[in-house]
Amino acid sequence: MAVHLQRSYTELEHKAATHAAMATENAALYRQVRQQAEVLEARVTARTQELETANRHKSEFLANVSHELRTPLTAIKGFVDNMLDGLTGELNPRQLRYLTRLQANTDRLARLINDLLDLSRIEAGRLELRPTTVRLAPLVHDVVASLRPVADARGLQLEALTTDVSVWADADKVTQVLMNLLGNALKFTPADGRVTVTVAHDGSAWVQIAVADTGPGIAADEAAYIFDQFYQAAHMDLAKRHSTGLGLTIAKTLVEMHGGRLWVESSVGHGSTFRFTLPVDPPVTPAAAPLPEESR
Amino acid sequence: MSFKVLIADDEEDLVDVLRDRLESYGFTVLTASTGLEALKTLLAEQVDGVFLDVKMLELDGLAVVEAIRRQDQTMPIIIVSASSYPDAATDALERGANAYIQKPFAWETLLTTIEQLYHITLRRAPCHP
Numbered sequence: 001m002a003v004h005l006q007r008s009y010t011e012l013e014h015k016a017a018t019h020a021a022m023a024t025e026n027a028a029l030y031r032q033v034r035q036q037a038e039v040l041e042a043r044v045t046a047r048t049q050e051l052e053t054a055n056r057h058k059s060e061f062l063a064n065v066s067h068e069l070r071t072p073l074t075a076i077k078g079f080v081d082n083m084l085d086g087l088t089g090e091l092n093p094r095q096l097r098y099l100t101r102l103q104a105n106t107d108r109l110a111r112l113i114n115d116l117l118d119l120s121r122i123e124a125g126r127l128e129l130r131p132t133t134v135r136l137a138p139l140v141h142d143v144v145a146s147l148r149p150v151a152d153a154r155g156l157q158l159e160a161l162t163t164d165v166s167v168w169a170d171a172d173k174v175t176q177v178l179m180n181l182l183g184n185a186l187k188f189t190p191a192d193g194r195v196t197v198t199v200a201h202d203g204s205a206w207v208q209i210a211v212a213d214t215g216p217g218i219a220a221d222e223a224a225y226i227f228d229q230f231y232q233a234a235h236m237d238l239a240k241r242h243s244t245g246l247g248l249t250i251a252k253t254l255v256e257m258h259g260g261r262l263w264v265e266s267s268v269g270h271g272s273t274f275r276f277t278l279p280v281d282p283p284v285t286p287a288a289a290p291l292p293e294e295s296r
Numbered sequence: 297m298s299f300k301v302l303i304a305d306d307e308e309d310l311v312d313v314l315r316d317r318l319e320s321y322g323f324t325v326l327t328a329s330t331g332l333e334a335l336k337t338l339l340a341e342q343v344d345g346v347f348l349d350v351k352m353l354e355l356d357g358l359a360v361v362e363a364i365r366r367q368d369q370t371m372p373i374i375i376v377s378a379s380s381y382p383d384a385a386t387d388a389l390e391r392g393a394n395a396y397i398q399k400p401f402a403w404e405t406l407l408t409t410i411e412q413l414y415h416i417t418l419r420r421a422p423c424h425p
Contacts, residue, residue, distance in 0.1 A: 071307055071378050072309075074310055074378060075307065075309035075310055078313030079309075082317055106400065126382075
C-alpha cells in the first residue's frame with residue numbers, strides 16, 4: 001500500500017514539475033508572441049504611413065501631369081478654334097474638314113484627361129459628394145436641352161418623361177451620370193431612332209431614372225463587361241470611338257456613392273435601357289437600394 | 297467700346313491664342329509672362345481688366361489677384377488655369393477673382409464671361425479681323 005502511495009506521489013510530483021515547466025514555457029511563448037505582435041503593429045503603422053505618402057505623391061503626380069497635358073492642349077485647341085472661327089480668313093473645304101477633325105480630337109483628349117482625373121479621385125476616395133435636395137425634372141430637362149443639338153444633328157428623337165420628384169443627391173454628379181448615359185445612347189442609336197429619359201417614383205425610398213434607346217442593343221455576354229474601364233473604347237466600331245471608355249465606369253461609381261445602383265437591360269436588336277436609382281431622403285440608417293429586376 | 301486688357305501667362309502660345317481673339321474683338325492687349333511683370337505693367341498702365349494664369353514664375357496668378365484687390369476692388373479679373381485641384385476655382389474666387397476658366401476652354405464659356413463682366417455683346421463666329 002505504502003509502495004503504491006509512494007509511486008502515486010512520485011507521479012504527481014512529476015506531473016507538477018511538467019506543468020510548471022509548461023507554464024514557464026507558455027509564459028516565454030506568450031512574451032514572444034507579444035513582442036512579435038508589437039513588431040508587426042509597428043510595421044503596419046510604418047507601412048500605412050508609407051502608403052499614405054505614396055498615395056499623396058500619386059495624387060500630386062496626377063495633378064501635375066494633367067496640368068502639363070492641358071497646357072499644350074489649350075494652345076492647340078485655341079489656335080484651331082481661332083482658325084475655325086475665321087480669325088485667319090476664309091477656309092477652303094479641306095482646311096475646314098481637317099480643322100474640324102483637329103477640334104473634335106482635342107476635345108476628346110480634354111475629356112479623357114477630365115475622366116482620368118475623376119476616376120483617380122474616385123479610386124483614391126477623394127471625390128466628395130455635396131448632396132442637397134434636387135428636383136429631377138428641371139435637371140433632366142437642362143441635360144436634355146444641352147444635348148438636343150447632338151440629337152438633331154444625328155436625326156434622333158430625344159424626349160424626357162419626368163414626374164415632379166426630388167432626390168437627395170449631388171446635382172453636378174447626377175448631371176454627369178445623365179450626360180454619360182445620354183451621350184452613349186445618342187452615339188450608338190442609328191438615325192431615325194429614339195432616346196427617352198424617364199423618371200419614375202413608385203412611392204418607395206428610391207427614384208428610378210431610365211435612359212432607353214432604340215439602338216443595336218448589347219449581347220448578354222457583353223453586358224457584363226461594359227462597365228469595365230476602357231471596354232467600349234477597345235471593343236466598339238472604330239467609327240464610334242469618340243468616347244474615353246471611362247464614362248460608364250464613372251457613372252456607375254457615382255451612382256453607387258449615392259447608395260444607388262446602375263444596371264443595363266438589353267438584348268441584341270431591341271435597344272438598351274440603362275437604369276439607375278437615387279435616394280429620396282438623406283441616409284438615416286444604412287439602407288440598401290432595390291435589386292435590379294430580372295433582365296429582359 | 298475699346299477695352300485695354302492685360303494677359304499674363306508664362307506660355308507664349310496661350311498668350312497668342314487669347315491676344316489674337318481679343319484683338320479681333322477690338323480689345324487693346326498688353327501681355328506679361330510672369331506675375332511680377334504683370335504687376336509692373338499694371339503700375340505703369342491703366343487697364344480695364346486682366347486675364348491671369350495661375351502657375352507663373354516669380355509671383356503666381358493668385359498672388360497677383362490679391363495685390364490688385366488691395367488697390368482696386370472693381371477691375372474685372374479672369375483666372376484662366378490648367379490646374380487640376382478641385383478647389384482651384386473656389387480658391388481663386390475667394391481671393392477676389394471675378395471668374396475662373398478651366399483650360400482647355402471653350403470660347404463660348406470665355407466669351408459669355410467677358411460679356412457678363414463688361415456688359416457688352418460679342419459677335420460669334422465667323423469673326424474676320
